[in-house]
Amino acid sequence: MSASTFEDVTSLTFDVFGTVVDWRAGIIRDGEGMGLDLDWHAFALEWRALYQPAMERVRSGEIGWRKLDDLHQMNLEELLARRGITGLSEDDINYLNSVWHRLDPWPDVLAGLARLKQKYVLATLSNGNTGLLVNMAKRAGLPWDAVLGAETAGAYKPQPQAYLRTAEMLGLAPESCMMVAAHNGDLAAAAALGFKTALVLRPGEYGPGQTTDLKPEAEWDVVAESFLDLAEQLGCP
Numbered sequence: 001m002s003a004s005t006f007e008d009v010t011s012l013t014f015d016v017f018g019t020v021v022d023w024r025a026g027i028i029r030d031g032e033g034m035g036l037d038l039d040w041h042a043f044a045l046e047w048r049a050l051y052q053p054a055m056e057r058v059r060s061g062e063i064g065w066r067k068l069d070d071l072h073q074m075n076l077e078e079l080l081a082r083r084g085i086t087g088l089s090e091d092d093i094n095y096l097n098s099v100w101h102r103l104d105p106w107p108d109v110l111a112g113l114a115r116l117k118q119k120y121v122l123a124t125l126s127n128g129n130t131g132l133l134v135n136m137a138k139r140a141g142l143p144w145d146a147v148l149g150a151e152t153a154g155a156y157k158p159q160p161q162a163y164l165r166t167a168e169m170l171g172l173a174p175e176s177c178m179m180v181a182a183h184n185g186d187l188a189a190a191a192a193l194g195f196k197t198a199l200v201l202r203p204g205e206y207g208p209g210q211t212t213d214l215k216p217e218a219e220w221d222v223v224a225e226s227f228l229d230l231a232e233q234l235g236c237p
Contacts, residue, residue: 006178006221006234009196011170012116013125013163015181016133018205020142021103023048030099034092036085041207043079048206050075055127055156067129068150073097100128101135105142106202112227113143115236121145125166125179125190127156146170158189167195180230184217191218198222198230 017023027044054071057063066074076097080088088096113122123146124133130149137144146169150156153165167174174194181187182202191197197220203210216223224230 006196008176009120009178011121011123011167011172011177012180012198013123013166013170013177013190013195015157015179015183015186016124016126016128016136017100017103018202019180019182019200020109021105021136021140022205023100023103024205024207026099026103030096030102034096038083038085043083045206047072047075047079050078059156059159065154067132068127069097069100069129069132072100101132102139103136105140106226108226108228110141110143112231115231116227116234117143117145119234119236120178121170123166123170124148125157125163126150127162157186160189160193163190163193163195178221183213187220188218191220196221198224200224200227200230 014020024041024044027047028040031038031040031043051071054075058066058071076093080093116122122144124144125148126133127150128136130147130151133147133149136142137147148166148169150162152169153162155161155165157163163179164174167177170177175196178196178198179187179190180198180200182200182205184199187197187199199216199220199222201214201224203214205213222230222233224233
């Protein structure tokens with residue numbers, strides 16, 4: 001589609017983990033720096049695999065609201081116990097859990113966001129908590145206009161309130177927002193509520209064995225290879 005197709009879109013709302021930042025590489029980097037003899041690639045994938053089940057416990061009402069930092073901590077402690085990893089101090093565990101605050105963006109992100117920011121309001125629409133996202137943005141230089149964490153909605157994606165409340169906080173109808181994500185499921189949930197959609201492919205998110213989100217699974221409004229490609233397609237100089 002041409003950029004003129006999106007004349008009503010004034011804000012781009014971004015999934016963050018996997019779309020904007022490389023969580024797997026960040027866990028491997030910090031993990032290897034701790035001196036533990038582990039396969040940190042496998043550890044990162046196992047930790048991430050606990051992400052959706054933990055949020056589902058909140059979404060289903062099994063447990064009360066907990067911010068993502070706390071869910072990550074719960075999952076980390078479960079994973080350490082499962083693997084029989086002992087000897088880490090409380091400070092070590094807290095440091096490892098805070099790796100999610102220190103994730104690096106994909107190489108195209110900063111230049112791409114700079115171009116997109118000239119035309120659109122840029123906001124996070126993430127399951128991350130606000131403090132986590134602020135720390136990440138400060139460290140990495142992510143130029144968000146608005147940092148909206150899951151507390152904004154009191155809901156975790158793909159619950160509709162996560163998307164609708166974010167648009168409301170921006171003073172916008174869903175139709176004036178374009179959801180940018182590397183995950184087809186995230187875009188499907190947003191599209192059902194009226195958001196425009198942009199799939200940015202991240203075939204390295206899960207490493208060389210990735211089998212999901214390698215191609216569009218629906219007719220998204222935009223399919224891009226990078227944020228720079230997205231900026232080009234949206235007519236951002």
